[in-house]
Amino acid sequence: MIEGISIQEILTVTSILFFIGIYGFITRKNLISILISVELIWNASVVNFVVINKYLFPDALQGVIFSIFVIAVAAAESALAVSIIVNIYRQLTSVEVKDVETMKY
Numbered sequence: 001m002i003e004g005i006s007i008q009e010i011l012t013v014t015s016i017l018f019f020i021g022i023y024g025f026i027t028r029k030n031l032i033s034i035l036i037s038v039e040l041i042w043n044a045s046v047v048n049f050v051v052i053n054k055y056l057f058p059d060a061l062q063g064v065i066f067s068i069f070v071i072a073v074a075a076a077e078s079a080l081a082v083s084i085i086v087n088i089y090r091q092l093t094s095v096e097v098k099d100v101e102t103m104k105y
Helices: 007-027 031-056 062-092 097-101
Strands: none
Touching: 007 031, 031 062, 031 097, 062 097
């Protein structure tokens, strides 16, 4: 694999990254913090795709190509989420989840 780094070490780091994202998503009250937590989850999954593909099929690039698509979807999702958050902030002058729950449509 990579010189001096085993797949178990990489999967451990990505699992920690994934669960930090899950914890942040569940516990945060700010929409921006929740968006950052979702991005951590996406990034952990992308690294897992690349590492597992490199480990199972060292000459194939399917994991890398799939990861590029995941990154593109994550970028589009972030742009859409930030635009929604900016629109909410303009209406409420707050980006807290509790304020969004009381928002009238």
